[in-house]
Structure formats: C-alpha cells, structure tokens
Amino acid sequence: MFSKNKNQDSLDAEKRELYHYALNRIKQKKRLMQHFIVFLVGSVLLIIIDPVLGIGKDFFIKNWFVWAIFLWAFLLLVHVLNVFFMNRFMGKEWEDKQLEKLKFKQEKRIFKLQKKVENELQLSEVKKNKVINPILPEDQ
Numbered sequence: 049m050f051s052k053n054k055n056q057d058s059l060d061a062e063k064r065e066l067y068h069y070a071l072n073r074i075k076q077k078k079r080l081m082q083h084f085i086v087f088l089v090g091s092v093l094l095i096i097i098d099p100v101l102g103i104g105k106d107f108f109i110k111n112w113f114v115w116a117i118f119l120w121a122f123l124l125l126v127h128v129l130n131v132f133f134m135n136r137f138m139g140k141e142w143e144d145k146q147l148e149k150l151k152f153k154q155e156k157r158i159f160k161l162q163k164k165v166e167n168e169l170q171l172s173e174v175k176k177n178k179v180i181n182p183i184l185p186e187d188q
Contacts, residue, residue, distance in 0.1 A: 069140055080131045087124050091117045 094113040097103050109115060 073135070076131045076135070080127055083124060083127055087120055090120065 094116055098105075098111070098113040
C-alpha cells in the first residue's frame with residue numbers, strides 16, 4: 049500500500065519536472081518568435097527612416113541602416129542557435145550530468161573534511177587522556 053504511493057509520488061514529481069521543462073522550452077520558443085517579429089518590424093522602420101525620411105544622412109557610414117539590420121540579424125541568429133541547437137548539447141541531460149558531478153565532488157570533499165576532523169579529535173582525545181607524571185619519565 050505504501051509502496052504504491054511512493055511510486056505515485058515519484059511519477060508525479062517526474063511529470064511535474066517534465067511539465068516545467070516543456071513550459072520553459074515553450075517560453076524560449078515564444079521569446080524567439082517575439083524577437084523575430086520585432087526584428088521584422090524594426091528592420092522595416094530602419095529602412096523607412098533612412099531613405100524615406102532622410103534621417104541619418106549625416107552619418108559617416110553610408111547606408112547605416114543596412115549595417116544595423118545585419119547586426120540585428122546576427123543577434124537573431126545567435127538567439128536561434130541558442131534555442132534550437134545549444135539546448136540539445138546543453139539541455140536537461142547535460143545539466144543533470146553536471147549536477148551529479150558537482151554533488152560527487154562535494155561529497156568527496158565533505159568526506160575528506162570529516163576524516164580530518166575525526167583525526168584531529170582523536171589526537172586531542174589522546175592528549176587529554178595521556179597523564180603526564182612529572183616525577184616519572186614519559187617512557188615508563
């Protein structure tokens with residue numbers, strides 16, 4: 049009876065974790081689509097601002113809006129790579145592996161510190177238990 053509840057709880061935790069992971073992925077993709085839409089609107093505005101309104105003709109760079117659009121397109125490409133490709137290489141499995149490695153290192157470090165503390169406590173216990181008689185030499 050109790051084991052079924054434990055399995056149910058672990059399944060619920062896994063489902064909840066998968067749900068949160070899926071929700072985060074959806075948010076990433078939604079932000080990417082928003083970025084793409086803002087890029088399109090912004091590019092059109094930059095194109096309208098320079099040739100049509102004549103703003104920016106005094107700049108030292110001719111056709112500055114083209115360079116601004118290229119820079120923005122590069123940033124959008126980085127965003128696309130981050131959402132679709134980097135997530136595969138550094139996704140949930142990668143995070144779990146890194147977490148396990150860090151936990152193992154911490155447990156190892158804690159074990160070493162515990163051994164060191166135990167050794168120091170044993171040495172202090174030996175010193176406390178050792179009775180020094182000023183009349184007799186310590187060898188006897």
